[in-house]
Amino acid sequence: MKIAHTFFWRLRISLRATPLRRIWVWRRHLGLDATDTFLACYPRSGSNWLQFLLYQSLTNLDPTFEAARAFSPYLGSHRHALRLLPGGRRLLKTHEPYQPIYRKAILLIRDPRDVVLSDYRFLRMRGDFGGDFGQFLTEFIAGRAHGFGSWRDHVESWLNSGLAEENLHIVRYEDLSRETPSRLSSVLEFLGVNGSALDLEAICGNNTVERMRMKEELGLGAPRTRSPRYRFVNRGLVGGWSDDLTPSQIEQLEQAFQSTMIRSSYLPRRNA
DSSP: OHHHHHHHHHHHHHHHTSHHHHHHHHHHTTTOOTTOEEEEEOTTSSHHHHHHHHHHHHHOSOOOHHHHHHHSOBTTSOTTOOOOBTTTBOEEEEOSOOOTTOOSEEEEEOOHHHHHHHHHHHHHHTTOOOSOHHHHHHHHHHTOSSTTOOHHHHHHHHHTSOOOGGGEEEEEHHHHHHSHHHHHHHHHHHTTOOGGGSOHHHHHHHTOHHHHHHHHHTTSSOOOOSSTTOOSSOOOOSSTHHHHSOHHHHHHHHHHHHHHHHHTTOOOGGGO
C-alpha cells in the first residue's frame, strides 16, 4: 500500500511540473480584481489560523472552517469570495510563488524545519504519501513535495518581488505565535482596518490552535482525514523540529536553505 501511495504521489508531482500545470495555474488566476489582497504562504505555514483571526476581527463572528474559506478562499474558488475588507475588497489565499498579477499581499513565513514536518504529516493524512520521512525530506528540499517548488524558492520569489513596503506585509509565524494580538493588529492596519476598537485579546483567545482542533473534532467544515491518527490542524508548535528531526536531517535542511533562513531571521542551529 505504501508503495502504491508513493507511486501515485510521484506521478501527480511529475504531472504538476509539466506545461499543463502552468495552464491550470493561469486558469485559477482568472477573474482577479486589481484591488484584491492576497494571503500568501508556503503550505503548512499557519494560514488557516490567520484566516480565523481575521474573520472574527472583521465580522465579530465565531469562525468555522467553512466561514473562513468563504472569507478568503483559495485561488480558483474566489468567484464568490466575501468582500469584507474596507472598500469591498477581497482577501484571497494563495500558495503559489509570487506572480506579477499580485499587487498587495500578506506573506506568512514559517521556519522550514517545522514546515517540513507539518507538510509530511499533512500529505500522509490525505493518503498522498506512503514513504518514510527520509524520502520525503529529500523531495521537500528539492522542491518536489508538491507543485509549489521548494520553500527557499517560494520565499525568495516573494522577498524579491519588488512589491513596495506598503504593498507587502511580512509576518513570521513564530512572531504571530509569541505576540498574537500585536501582530494581528499590524496585519489589520495593513488591510486598512482600525483594530483599536476591537478586543484583540479576546479574538486571539477564541482562536487558539486548541480551539481550532476542537472545532475540527466537531466537524465544523475541516477537511476530513483518511485516518484518525492524523489531524488537519496540527500542534502548531514553534521549534518542534528540535525534538523531531535528527541532527543529520537538520543539517540537510540548513545547508539547502541557509541563505533564505538567515534572510528570514531563522538562524541555523550551529549559529543560534
